[in-house]
Amino acid sequence: MRIGEYAPGGAIDRLRTNHSQNDRVVVEAEDDELFRTEARVLQELGIGKPMIAEAAGLARQNGTTIEQELLSSGWILAENYYAGLARLLRLEFIDRLNPELIHDSDVLDTQLIETKVLKLQYLPQHAHAIVPQARQIPALQARLAARPDLREQLLITTPAEMRRAIWERGAQRRVKQSVNTLFERDPDVSARIVLLGKQGFIAGVAVTALAAGILANANVLLVAHIFVSLFYLASMLIRFMALTKPVPRFNLRTADGDPLPVYTVMVGLYREAAVAEQLITCLKRLNWPVSKLDIKLVCEADDRETIAALTAQALGTQFEIIEVPPARPRTKPKALNYALASARGELLAVYDAEDRPHPDQLREAYATFRASPDDVVCLQAPLIIANARDSWISAAFALEYSALFRMLLPMLALMRLPMPLGGTSNHFKTSILKETGGWDPHNVTEDADLGMRLYRRGYRCGVLSSQTLEDAPVTAATWLHQRTRWFKGWLQTWLVLMRDPALLMREMGPAGFAVFQLLIAGMLLSALAHPWMLFFISAALLDLAERNSAKDLVH
Numbered sequence: 001m002r003i004g005e006y007a008p009g010g011a012i013d014r015l016r017t018n019h020s021q022n023d024r025v026v027v028e029a030e031d032d033e034l035f036r037t038e039a040r041v042l043q044e045l046g047i048g049k050p051m052i053a054e055a056a057g058l059a060r061q062n063g064t065t066i067e068q069e070l071l072s073s074g075w076i077l078a079e080n081y082y083a084g085l086a087r088l089l090r091l092e093f094i095d096r097l098n099p100e101l102i103h104d105s106d107v108l109d110t111q112l113i114e115t116k117v118l119k120l121q122y123l124p125q126h127a128h129a130i131v132p133q134a135r136q137i138p139a140l141q142a143r144l145a146a147r148p149d150l151r152e153q154l155l156i157t158t159p160a161e162m163r164r165a166i167w168e169r170g171a172q173r174r175v176k177q178s179v180n181t182l183f184e185r186d187p188d189v190s191a192r193i194v195l196l197g198k199q200g201f202i203a204g205v206a207v208t209a210l211a212a213g214i215l216a217n218a219n220v221l222l223v224a225h226i227f228v229s230l231f232y233l234a235s236m237l238i239r240f241m242a243l244t245k246p247v248p249r250f251n252l253r254t255a256d257g258d259p260l261p262v263y264t265v266m267v268g269l270y271r272e273a274a275v276a277e278q279l280i281t282c283l284k285r286l287n288w289p290v291s292k293l294d295i296k297l298v299c300e301a302d303d304r305e306t307i308a309a310l311t312a313q314a315l316g317t318q319f320e321i322i323e324v325p326p327a328r329p330r331t332k333p334k335a336l337n338y339a340l341a342s343a344r345g346e347l348l349a350v351y352d353a354e355d356r357p358h359p360d361q362l363r364e365a366y367a368t369f370r371a372s373p374d375d376v377v378c379l380q381a382p383l384i385i386a387n388a389r390d391s392w393i394s395a396a397f398a399l400e401y402s403a404l405f406r407m408l409l410p411m412l413a414l415m416r417l418p419m420p421l422g423g424t425s426n427h428f429k430t431s432i433l434k435e436t437g438g439w440d441p442h443n444v445t446e447d448a449d450l451g452m453r454l455y456r457r458g459y460r461c462g463v464l465s466s467q468t469l470e471d472a473p474v475t476a477a478t479w480l481h482q483r484t485r486w487f488k489g490w491l492q493t494w495l496v497l498m499r500d501p502a503l504l505m506r507e508m509g510p511a512g513f514a515v516f517q518l519l520i521a522g523m524l525l526s527a528l529a530h531p532w533m534l535f536f537i538s539a540a541l542l543d544l545a546e547r548n549s550a551k552d553l554v555h
Helices: 011-015 019-029 033-044 049-062 066-073 077-089 106-113 134-146 149-152 157-168 171-185 199-217 217-246 274-284 302-309 330-341 361-371 392-414 430-435 447-454 475-497 501-554
Strands: 118-119 126-132 154-156 263-269 293-300 317-322 345-354 376-380 381-383 426-429 460-463 469-470
Touching: 033 049, 033 066, 033 134, 049 066, 066 077, 066 134, 077 134, 077 154, 106 157, 118 157, 149 154, 157 171, 157 317, 199 217, 199 330, 217 392, 217 501, 263 274, 263 330, 263 361, 263 392, 274 392, 293 302, 293 330, 302 317, 302 330, 317 330, 345 361, 345 430, 361 376, 361 426, 376 392, 376 447, 381 392, 392 460, 447 460, 447 475, 447 501, 475 501
Parallel strands: 126 154, 263 293, 263 345, 293 317, 376 460, 381 469
Antiparallel strands: 118 126, 345 426, 376 426
């Protein structure tokens, strides 16, 4: 087990209850008409009372139904269960829907969130595919008895099959929306066009004026030197300030007896077959009711190796593999946007394929959201490097991440200042994420961009203390590729936000605007300034050495 890895099993084992506790809950549920109806139907299907009792206890605890708990636990197979309901209702069961029979529109995507009924076109007899619930069976039986002709217009399928057909039918529409929605809704915040003509003109004039000024007057170089040095110093000071702020503490407190909401977890994967087993193992350890988990494994449709590796993991009903049609740009934010329409959770977390989140991280995020002001819509979990001893590069990464996620970001959250999010382990209020347009598919550091865009809209971000483990690059080539992409994304973000500096100042306020410049522009400028700072320091040392040599000669 590597440094900081979690022990086998996970916190989920602590939530298991025994039969005697569940039997007591079922007795209490006998007063509930819906539970009685559901239990009666399930018994008609041949499901044993002990299994129903176990599921009923979980349903009471989680605010779900007995049916949901039976299916999500894997105690019964969805195909067998819905085929049984079809026999009970004397309706046709179909295990394969033809997507061509579905009319595609934006409204169709609502069935990805709550799979119930789907109208089928061009069929002379069957007009609707349905996914009935056990609690609805008596009412459906009465309806069919009163209207026998409806039997020719209804067929039953499984939720997974209905979602598969819907995904396939609307694939091209959704991929276009995932690429174009943010740009069409608000082009001023999209990186589809990074550098506007006006910005290019101003940059050209500024560079030309600076070069001409340096050639004409040496004092211009001195002024530039002083400006860069002060900016560099300010960027360092904001990090030193983080040393004075308290580190957040682990928070799991929630209201007693309050059922947990559905939590969506999205993982973008591309050529990640090697870590598929590790990923699924870690996601299964999450301390959250399985019936309230909605895990989206978002893959490129032509990445068959990764899809095959995931399928081989015997995924539970909480998992769904979403295949994104090939389209440019091939970026993680585009893939996440594609899957966002299907997110069922009130809250949503984003992880990378190689991440190992703390089992209790979802619990802490839920508790933190409940304890925070309403305008806190995103939480960042700290990223911890697990392979710090593998090379000096990974060791440097570990130090950098420790300063960023344990010190700087908590300080910014405490002071309600703009936060450049990390690219993973972000937790969102799903409705706000959708309202703000999701991620920018053209920005390669979509996390930093989204953090700033949320701040501009009046929202704030917070932090968690439960970590996510990941591995850092161990070779210079991998480090350089990753760091180059980061700098490209930070430059995209800065250029997009600085299209209208006066508007940005009004939306962020003076403090927020200054922090944005120090964090985003500061990282860019410091990278460019490092060689010059080394040059100036070296020049000063050489000059000092020459003066000392001259003094020695005089003496």
